Amino acid sequence: MTDAPIRSILATDCGSTTSKAILIELTDEGYRLAVRGEAPTTVEKPFDDVTVGVVNAVTEVAELAGRKLIGDDGLIITPQQGDEGVDLYLSTSSAGGGLQMLVAGVVRNMTAESAERAALGAGAIVMDVLASNDKRQPHEQISRIRHLRPDMILLSGGVDGGTTSHVAELAELVGAADPKPRLGSNYRLPVVYAGNVQAREAVRDALDDKTALSVVDNLRPTLDEENLDPARDQIHDLFMEHVMAQAPGYDKLKSWTSAPVMPTPGAVGAIIQTIASQRGISVLGVDIGGATTDVFSVFQGKFNRTVSANLGMSYSVSNVLATTGLENVLRWVPFDIDESELRNRIKNKMVRPTTIPSLLRDLQVEQAIAREALRLSLIQHKEFATELKGMRQARDISEAFTQSGSGSTLVDMMSLDLLVGSGGVLSHAPRRVQAALMLIDAFEPEGVTTLAVDSIFMMPQLGVLASIHEEAATQVFERDCLVMLGACIAPVARGKVKAGRSLARVELKLADGAQTFEIEPGSLQRITAALDTKVSARITPAKNVDVGAGPGQARTVELDGGEVGILLDGRGRPIDMPTDSAARIAAIETWSKNLTLYPTR
Amino acid sequence: MGHAYTPGLKVSAAAEFTRSRILPIPGDVLVSLGDETTPDTVVARALLPGNVTTQNIARQLGIAPADLDDMLVVKEGDDVTTGEVIAKSKGIFGMFKQEVTSPATGIFESYSRVSGQAIFREPPIPVEVKAYVAGKVTEVMPELGVDVTATGTMVQGIFGIGPETGGPIVVATEDVAVELTPEMIHPQHKGAIVVGGARAPLATLRHAVEVGVAAIVTGGIDAADLKELLGFDLGVAITGNEDVGLTLVVTEGFGSLAMSQKTFTLLSRAAGQVASVSGATQIRAGVMRPEVLIPGDIAAIEETAVDSGLMDIGSSVRIIRDPHFGSLASVIELPPEPAALDTEAAVRILTVTLPSGERVTLPRANVELVDEAL
Numbered sequence: 001m002t003d004a005p006i007r008s009i010l011a012t013d014c015g016s017t018t019s020k021a022i023l024i025e026l027t028d029e030g031y032r033l034a035v036r037g038e039a040p041t042t043v044e045k046p047f048d049d050v051t052v053g054v055v056n057a058v059t060e061v062a063e064l065a066g067r068k069l070i071g072d073d074g075l076i077i078t079p080q081q082g083d084e085g086v087d088l089y090l091s092t093s094s095a096g097g098g099l100q101m102l103v104a105g106v107v108r109n110m111t112a113e114s115a116e117r118a119a120l121g122a123g124a125i126v127m128d129v130l131a132s133n134d135k136r137q138p139h140e141q142i143s144r145i146r147h148l149r150p151d152m153i154l155l156s157g158g159v160d161g162g163t164t165s166h167v168a169e170l171a172e173l174v175g176a177a178d179p180k181p182r183l184g185s186n187y188r189l190p191v192v193y194a195g196n197v198q199a200r201e202a203v204r205d206a207l208d209d210k211t212a213l214s215v216v217d218n219l220r221p222t223l224d225e226e227n228l229d230p231a232r233d234q235i236h237d238l239f240m241e242h243v244m245a246q247a248p249g250y251d252k253l254k255s256w257t258s259a260p261v262m263p264t265p266g267a268v269g270a271i272i273q274t275i276a277s278q279r280g281i282s283v284l285g286v287d288i289g290g291a292t293t294d295v296f297s298v299f300q301g302k303f304n305r306t307v308s309a310n311l312g313m314s315y316s317v318s319n320v321l322a323t324t325g326l327e328n329v330l331r332w333v334p335f336d337i338d339e340s341e342l343r344n345r346i347k348n349k350m351v352r353p354t355t356i357p358s359l360l361r362d363l364q365v366e367q368a369i370a371r372e373a374l375r376l377s378l379i380q381h382k383e384f385a386t387e388l389k390g391m392r393q394a395r396d397i398s399e400a401f402t403q404s405g406s407g408s409t410l411v412d413m414m415s416l417d418l419l420v421g422s423g424g425v426l427s428h429a430p431r432r433v434q435a436a437l438m439l440i441d442a443f444e445p446e447g448v449t450t451l452a453v454d455s456i457f458m459m460p461q462l463g464v465l466a467s468i469h470e471e472a473a474t475q476v477f478e479r480d481c482l483v484m485l486g487a488c489i490a491p492v493a494r495g496k497v498k499a500g501r502s503l504a505r506v507e508l509k510l511a512d513g514a515q516t517f518e519i520e521p522g523s524l525q526r527i528t529a530a531l532d533t534k535v536s537a538r539i540t541p542a543k544n545v546d547v548g549a550g551p552g553q554a555r556t557v558e559l560d561g562g563e564v565g566i567l568l569d570g571r572g573r574p575i576d577m578p579t580d581s582a583a584r585i586a587a588i589e590t591w592s593k594n595l596t597l598y599p600t601r
Numbered sequence: 602m603g604h605a606y607t608p609g610l611k612v613s614a615a616a617e618f619t620r621s622r623i624l625p626i627p628g629d630v631l632v633s634l635g636d637e638t639t640p641d642t643v644v645a646r647a648l649l650p651g652n653v654t655t656q657n658i659a660r661q662l663g664i665a666p667a668d669l670d671d672m673l674v675v676k677e678g679d680d681v682t683t684g685e686v687i688a689k690s691k692g693i694f695g696m697f698k699q700e701v702t703s704p705a706t707g708i709f710e711s712y713s714r715v716s717g718q719a720i721f722r723e724p725p726i727p728v729e730v731k732a733y734v735a736g737k738v739t740e741v742m743p744e745l746g747v748d749v750t751a752t753g754t755m756v757q758g759i760f761g762i763g764p765e766t767g768g769p770i771v772v773a774t775e776d777v778a779v780e781l782t783p784e785m786i787h788p789q790h791k792g793a794i795v796v797g798g799a800r801a802p803l804a805t806l807r808h809a810v811e812v813g814v815a816a817i818v819t820g821g822i823d824a825a826d827l828k829e830l831l832g833f834d835l836g837v838a839i840t841g842n843e844d845v846g847l848t849l850v851v852t853e854g855f856g857s858l859a860m861s862q863k864t865f866t867l868l869s870r871a872a873g874q875v876a877s878v879s880g881a882t883q884i885r886a887g888v889m890r891p892e893v894l895i896p897g898d899i900a901a902i903e904e905t906a907v908d909s910g911l912m913d914i915g916s917s918v919r920i921i922r923d924p925h926f927g928s929l930a931s932v933i934e935l936p937p938e939p940a941a942l943d944t945e946a947a948v949r950i951l952t953v954t955l956p957s958g959e960r961v962t963l964p965r966a967n968v969e970l971v972d973e974a975l
Contacts, residue, residue, distance in 0.1 A: 016885070138655035138718075165666070168715040169657075176653045176710070176720045180626065202715040291837075291885065310837055315885055318824075319836025343824035347855040348922065350838050351760045351884060355922040355967045356948060362923065363944040430945035599945055 006469060008086040010061070010069060010076065011461035012054050013264055014041055014093040014253075017290065017354070019050070021057035022461050023065055023086070024476055031472040033480035036456055037061040042249075043095045049249035050095055051256070076256055088469070091257050092460040094264035095247065099123060099239050100182060102150040104130040104174070105220075106157035106166045109389045109407070111195065114220040115156040117384075118194070118228040120305045122235035123266025124152075125292070130173075132157075132166045138173055145177035152238055153179065153189065153211075154231060155203065158196030160221045167195050168202035175206040181242075188212040190238040194219040194231040212242065226388060232266075239263055259468045265294050265305065267463030271477060272296045272420075273303045274466045278474060281417035284443070286374060287457070288423035290314035290353055293373055295381035299410040304385035308377035313425050314353030317369060321346050324372040331577050332368035332441065334588040335361065360598060363430070367438055370425040374442030382411045413573075414446040414492070414548055420482065422454035432563040433526065433595050436485045444573050446492045447548030448539070450560045451485040451567075486529055486562030489537070490569040491519055494551040495544035503545050503570050507538040508559075523570040524591040529561035537566075567595070610852075610890060610969070612864050615899040616755035619739060622730045623746035625649065634741050638732035638749050640767045640877050645730045645746045651723035654705040659717025661701045662690045666717035675709050681721065682706045733765050734877045735896045751896035754867050756852070758818070761880030761891025762831070762840045763848030767794075768815040770876050770895065772869045774798035778859040781819055783808035790814050794876050794893065796868045800857040801849075803829050810846035816878040818850045818868065818893055820860035827855075841881025841889075848880040850891040858927045861919065861971065871895045918953060918968035925963075929971065930955050 009024040009031075019041045023034040037060025042053035055070060062069040068084040071077045077085025101124040105112025108131035119126050127148050130141050145153075153174060157167035174191065181189045191211040193203045200215055207213045216230040240260045244250040254261060262270075268287060276283045276298035285296040291312040296305045310319040321329060326339060345365065349355065357363040389407040421427070421439050429435040435453050439445075458481045466473035491503040502518040510529065517525065529535045540554040541547045549555040559566055578584040592598055628647020638644065658673075659666040672688045675681060681703040692698035703709065705721040712719035736751030773785040774797040781797030783805050791813035797805075801819040803826035809817055828834045830845050852864050876895045883889035912918070916932045930953035939947040940962070948964045955961060 139653055142653045142655075165716045168713055169718050172711075172713050172716060172718055172720065173655070176655070176722075178650065199715075202713075205715070206713070316837050318834070318838070322834035322836040340823060340825055341856075343828075344855040345923070347824040347827070347835075348926070351854060351882075352921050352969075353884060356946070356964050357944055358922070358942045358964050358967060359924060360944050363946070428946065430947075 006087045006472065008080050009088040009090065009465060009469070009472060010058065010086040011090045011465055012057060012092075013267075013457075013460040014043075014050050014054065014091065014095040015264065015289075016095050017041055019053035019057045019095075020457065020461070021054070021061045022456075022458055023061050023067075023069075024465075024472060026472075029479075031475040033458070033476055035061050035064040036458075037064060041095050043247060047248075049252070050093070050247065051249045051252045054091070054253065078258065088258045088465075089256060090259055090461065090464045090468070091253060092262045092264045092267040092464050093244065093247075093250075093253075099235075099263045100125050100127050100151045101154060101235070102127050102130065102145065102148055102152075102179075103154045104156065104170050105195070106132045106163060106170065108134050110223070111156045111158065111220045113389065114226050114228065115154050115194070115231070117226070117304065118156075118219050118231040119154050119235065120307060121228055121266070121269055121303065122232040122239075123263030123269065124235065125307055125309055130170070132170060138169075141173050142177045145174060145179050149180055149182045150189075151182050152235065152242070153191045154235065155191060155193045156195040156219050156231075158199055158218075159223055160197050160218050162196055164196060164199040164202060167199035168206065171199075171203040171206035175210050178210055187242060190214070190242045192216060192231060192234050192238065194234075212238075214238065224388065236260065236262060236266065259464065262460075262464045262467070264460045265307065267460040268294065269296050269303060269305050270463040270466050271459050271473060273298060274470060274474060275477060276303075277301070282412075282415055283418045283420065284411070284416055285420040285459075286377065286422070286426075286439075286443075287454075287459070288313060288370060288373060288377075288421070288425055290424075291316050293377040293423075295377050297381065297385055297411055299385070299412060299415065302385075302410055304381070304410065306377070306381040306384045308373075308380050311373045311377050313366065313370060313373065313423070314349060316350075317353075318346050318350040320369050320373045320376070324376060328372050329368050331584060332371050332588070333365060334585055334592065335364075336581065336585075337365070364598070366425060367429070367434060370438055371442045374438065378411075378443055382409045385410045413444060413449075414546065416445055416449050418450045418452065419443060419445055420452045420454060422457050422459060426453050427455055427457055431597065432483065432485055433597055436488070436564045436567060437591075437595060437597060440488055440490070440567065440569060441575065444490070444575060445488050446490050446573055447546065448537075448555075448557050448559065449488050449490075451488055451562070451564070452482045453485060454481055455483045456481075484531060484560055484562035485564040486566055487559040488567045488569055489519070489539060489547065489559075490571075490573065491539075491541050491545045491547050492573045493544060494546050497521070497542055497544055501542055504539055504541040504547055506568060507540075508566070509536040517568055519568045519570040521570050521572065522576065522587070523568070524594055525568040526564065526595045527566040527568070529559065529565040531562055533561035535559045535561060535566065610757040610759060612756050612861065612867065612971070614754050614867050614870070615752070617750060617752045618734070618755050618894055619748050619750040620733055621746065621748050622732060623742070624730055624744075625728065627744040628728075630741055630743060630745070630747060632732075632738050632741075632747060634738055636738045637736075638738060639735050640731065640733055640875075642732040643729045644732050644738070644749070647728050648725035649728055651707055651725050653710075654721045654723070656701070656704050656719050656721070657717050658688050658701050658712060658719045662688060662699050664690065667714050669712060669714065669717060673712070677709060677711050679709050680707070681709045687719075733767075733879075734894050735875070751894070752899045753897040754871055754893075754895040756818075756850075756864050756867060756893040758850040758852045758891040758893070759854055760838060760840075760884075761848065761850040761882050762827075762843040763816070763845060763880035764841060764843075765877065765879045765881075766815045766848045767875060767877045768792045769873055770794050770796060770868060770871045772796045772865075772872050777820065777862055777865045780857065781805050781817070786812055786814060788812055794818060794878055796865070798865070799859045802826060806830055806847070806849070814847050816848040816850060816880070818852065818878070820851070820853045821856050821858035822849070822851050823857075824855045838882050838884040840883075841879065843880070848878050850878060850880060850893060853927060854921070856926075863971070868893065871897070912951075912965075912968075912970055917971050919971045920953075920963065920967060921969050922967040925955065925961060928955050930961070930968070933960070935965075
């Protein structure tokens with residue numbers, strides 16, 4: 001790149017159903033989103049070429065922006081020439097089922113888990129995790145490898161100077177399986193080895209002839225240290241070279257972009273890490289899609305990503321019901337519904353995934369299912385986003401009692417600063433307060449948490465942009481991508497709380513003067529606090545109640561205003577839902593009314 | 602924009618269909634370009650590498666892996682049988698000798714001087730790929746498989762379960778709105794493709810399995826009945842390998858839903874003819890729908906509105922979500938601007954007239970193009 005400032009950036013994200021394009025322009029206010037467009041993804045017949053959908057989405061952007069972006073040769077014009085074209089064109093992709101990987105390590109919750117973290121962090125769907133101690137017989141592991149047909153394998157194992165024989169054994173199993181790639185049979189399966197340096201030779205002996213083997217630094221050089229970046233980077237490179245090259249039209253797309261095409265979830269992870277490190281905050285992000293739900297977090301500076309492969313709102317909607325059970329879905333529905341009808345309705349959404357609710361009741365059912373999909377995906381994330389297991393650790397006396405430390409979850413909802421939701425059901429919720437309440441009901445943030453949604457799911461494009469132009473990516477992220485919803489204050493009882501007493505008193509310095517609110521048990525209130533304003537709050541919890549400073553300890557915080565405002569949630573953690581159907585419906589109706597959640601007709 | 606892209610299901614009396622019949626690994630193609638096929642013609646065959654069994658010989662002998670060479674009595678690549686001695690330790694002064702025997706019959710493929718692990722491969726497993734449809738071989742992919750092409754009637758369903766099958770078409774209901782009851786299925790339907798109206802309840806499906814019906818093609822099924830039939834609650838619509846005793850093709854959706862008149866009429870016309878049926882469904886990238894293919898003579902290939910994928914004023918559509926789920930309608934307005942629904946969501950909409958004359962406004966996402974003209 002030259003030193004001249006980048007004037008315009010076009011970025012596309014090729015999803016499995018929709019290709020989305022955004023145009024970013026350098027303005028007097030810095031980099032801003034100009035317009036966006038979308039079109040159906042075209043990796044399947046009759047098109048069999050991803051660039052058709054890309055061009056359609058870009059054409060919509062060009063029409064809306066009144067700017068020629070595609071030349072007479074059918075290519076995107078780069079660099080910008082006068083008012084035509086753009087200086088940078090970037091893309092992410094999850095079309096064709098994304099990047100499907102198999103990972104292997106020696107010990108399941110040590111090197112294998114680190115390998116899983118590396119693959120997930122790179123944006124992969126992890127099909128299975130093999131480990132020497134996963135209780136499967138070698139022949140079962142071999143037949144599993146053969147059956148799965150991944151796009152790529154990440155092999156790890158052993159700290160540097162540790163076991164070599166177990167690593168060699170794993171490599172031999174992979175070699176014996178002689179795995180074939182999922183897409184195309186005329187190239188060798190890429191295998192990344194990121195394990196004990198002393199086992200490299202043995203791994204080469206086992207795999208060099210049968211696979212496209214590449215060797216990178218150990219992802220777990222010592223028990224106390226993870227070094228995931230070399231493996232992640234290699235996965236990204238191979239994704240481009242091998243996997244994407246097999247998907248229809250990708251060779252063409254690759255030749256158009258100014259930087260490598262990134263897997264969509266890897267790009268989302270990149271922007272979330274950038275924001276967390278720039279602001280020094282903890283962030284939890286969720287992207288609920290049709291087939292999968294991705295959860296990203298940065299706690300204590302550590303990034304984690306999980307993919308709940310079969311929790312989603314269309315293709316996998318029926319699996320949400322199968323996993324959580326009917327009762328858990330129904331508890332969020334503010335009316336009685338026939339069980340058989342609900343089951344049929346959910347299955348019909350599964351087989352016709354692009355349909356949308358046109359009746360309010362239908363929307364309420366979908367939002368109930370979304371709460372459960374989100375809740376389940378956070379449970380999976382909490383179990384995965386942990387301290388390194390097997391780490392040697394000096395513990396103080398309090399940690400020894402609580403058994404925290406090695407292997408405990410990093411996800412601490414009380415310390416969470418920013419919760420970001422994205423995906424159709426959240427980003428396109430007709431009222432923003434619906435998105436806010438879905439996030440709160442599902443994730444149960446504690447203490448004080450800022451809530452936001454990614455308005456048009458721009459995070460993938462901004463993630464790939466962050467890899468080459470961080471300034472532009474963060475400017476657009478803060479100004480155009482995030483829609484600030486506001487803040488949630490949720491006191492948490494840490495012991496017995498006197499019946500009939502308020503959980504916390506909240507004194508707010510609002511635009512129209514100071515006001516005091518009591519958070520009563522079981523209550524849910526909404527206070528207007530405009531977008532782009534800060535509200536000073538003094539929160540004084542009752543004895544044994546925590547709002548982030550410890551039981552009974554008051555705190556003063558600056559709250560973010562937003563499209564929803566400030567929500568005071570006295571429903572407890574976990575949320576105390578009435579079990580009786582009539583009482584439950586009455587409670588939801590009261591909360592809905594207080595929050596102006598739905599239209600009243 | 603005056604039209605929308607809405608892919609629908611293909612239902613045609615004059616379609617050309619090509620099915621790729623591909624081996625899971627390279628092997629031999631047994632037919633040539635232009636050959637005629639029946640559904641049972643074996644078009645390609647391969648030998649899948651045999652199952653692999655492993656055994657750590659060094660560990661069993663209590664020696665270092667590097668010392669294994671001297672102890673082996675077989676070479677890499679040798680045939681071995683279960684129980685055959687493959688390695689012996691020298692023991693101490695000729696005593697305490699230990700032996701290791703082969704855990705499998707097949708080939709002693711390799712062993713590792715690093716881990717001490719040996720790999721035994723059982724004999725190859727033959728796999729065959731059949732033509733599935735009666736047609737003609739139109740492309741040969743050497744070592745991989747062929748494309749088989751035929752013309753005739755093609756009906757795609759919305760959802761199915763069960764593997765590829767075939768048999769003569771039998772229409773068991775008189776009307777699209779009639780439910781398929783157990784009484785409508787008779788012993789002579791063994792091996793047949795039974796077509797029946799609005800829904801096939803669990804009792805009917807169970808009875809059909811008892812009779813030995815090859816496949817049921819119906820308008821709808823209750824989700825609860827599907828759960829009972831499968832023995833689990835299907836979470837993701839990726840199917841085709843279920844073994845419930847028959848193949849099921851659902852043409853409209855879940856619930857009691859009258860089969861589309863066009864589908865019913867086409868299948869009725871084909872009564873007695875042999876059809877190829879697959880329940881395989883994949884509602885994901887690489888979308889796959891269940892199908893009924895009935896090869897036969899046609900005058901010309903029909904290019905339906907569904908294929909062109911363009912919706913316009915006057916287009917026939919089917920409503921695919923409540924309210925009015927299953928109704929046919931005619932498009933009368935396609936406003937370009939998004940409009941608010943009952944939910945307050947602003948989406949692109951269309952206005953249609955129902956057969957009753959009622960005008961309704963719906964999200965465009967909730968209709969699919971159909972071509973009800975025969």
